[in-house]
Amino acid sequence: MPKHNCHRRECTRIRSDFSIFMSRRQLPHYEGNTFCSDTCLHMHFEHTLAEKWHRLQREKDRRIPRPRLGTILMQRAFITKDQLDEAVKLQAQAQEGRIGEWLQRLGFVEEHQVTAALARQYGLPLINLNLADANTEVVHMIPGQVAGYSGLVPVGFDDDQMALRVAVTAPVNFVSQEAIRRMVGIRVVPFVGDQSVIQRLLEKLYEPEELDLSDLPTFSSVEDLIEAGNEIIATAIDHSALDIRAELVQDLFWIRLDLPTESHHHLFRYQATQVGIYEQASGKGMAVGYGAGQ
Numbered sequence: 001m002p003k004h005n006c007h008r009r010e011c012t013r014i015r016s017d018f019s020i021f022m023s024r025r026q027l028p029h030y031e032g033n034t035f036c037s038d039t040c041l042h043m044h045f046e047h048t049l050a051e052k053w054h055r056l057q058r059e060k061d062r063r064i065p066r067p068r069l070g071t072i073l074m075q076r077a078f079i080t081k082d083q084l085d086e087a088v089k090l091q092a093q094a095q096e097g098r099i100g101e102w103l104q105r106l107g108f109v110e111e112h113q114v115t116a117a118l119a120r121q122y123g124l125p126l127i128n129l130n131l132a133d134a135n136t137e138v139v140h141m142i143p144g145q146v147a148g149y150s151g152l153v154p155v156g157f158d159d160d161q162m163a164l165r166v167a168v169t170a171p172v173n174f175v176s177q178e179a180i181r182r183m184v185g186i187r188v189v190p191f192v193g194d195q196s197v198i199q200r201l202l203e204k205l206y207e208p209e210e211l212d213l214s215d216l217p218t219f220s221s222v223e224d225l226i227e228a229g230n231e232i233i234a235t236a237i238d239h240s241a242l243d244i245r246a247e248l249v250q251d252l253f254w255i256r257l258d259l260p261t262e263s264h265h266h267l268f269r270y271q272a273t274q275v276g277i278y279e280q281a282s283g284k285g286m287a288v289g290y291g292a293g294q
Helices: 017-023 039-060 069-075 083-092 099-105 111-122 144-150 174-182 196-206 222-238 276-281
Strands: 003-005 015-016 152-157 163-168 187-192 243-249 252-258 263-270
Touching: 003 152, 039 174, 039 222, 039 243, 069 083, 069 099, 069 111, 069 144, 083 196, 111 187, 111 196, 144 174, 144 196, 144 252, 152 174, 152 196, 152 243, 163 174, 163 196, 174 187, 174 243, 174 252, 222 252, 222 263
Parallel strands: 163 187
Antiparallel strands: 003 015, 152 163, 243 252, 252 263
């Protein structure tokens, strides 16, 4: 008779098909893995979520050295040194905006030139979204709030249907893309696209309420997350969920429930308890704009 090992490493319990049949309840699943009981699943969820939370906090303080955007634009003869200096001066005076935005405001560059420089800065391929038709079949693999907050839009599958292509703005958050990959269960291939076109596509492909973050429930600690997640997971198990997945995408907590007839998404947004901490930690909201610094 087939046996089922629990995915939780610390658990040595083995369930047989007969014991499962007698319990009149299927074994719970989480991230494609089987657990011997609801308790083991909850314990695994709490442990892995705490790990993801602490990893995300470390990543926020991590800085990866990259070529300066202004330097790339000068090397490609899109701007002069004097033009860059003027944009840097205004940026410093205003203490806001990214250098690519200031260069555009001053009329020194066009958006597609900044986008090309960003692609080089992050080592990613370009995509011309004016020529690309977004595949509506894949759009709702990623909820609108996640797509808008992360500054990306899904545009279709690759030629082998084995990877999801997404157009991204900058700064590019590779940690969030990896979390999204785990949630959708397919490789994510990023391309850099014009920010204005990505924003138009988001507004075209998603309803306004699907992009709105204002009504999302909030959390202020990993303990809040665990409590909220456990409640949703318990309900999902009662409804015989085929699979449950949970990830942190920047400051969004995303739970996906695959039920026998449909999938449900639950989203929570980080909100610090002290004024100003959230803005400092998250970079003041949506990841839009053009590369940090120069």
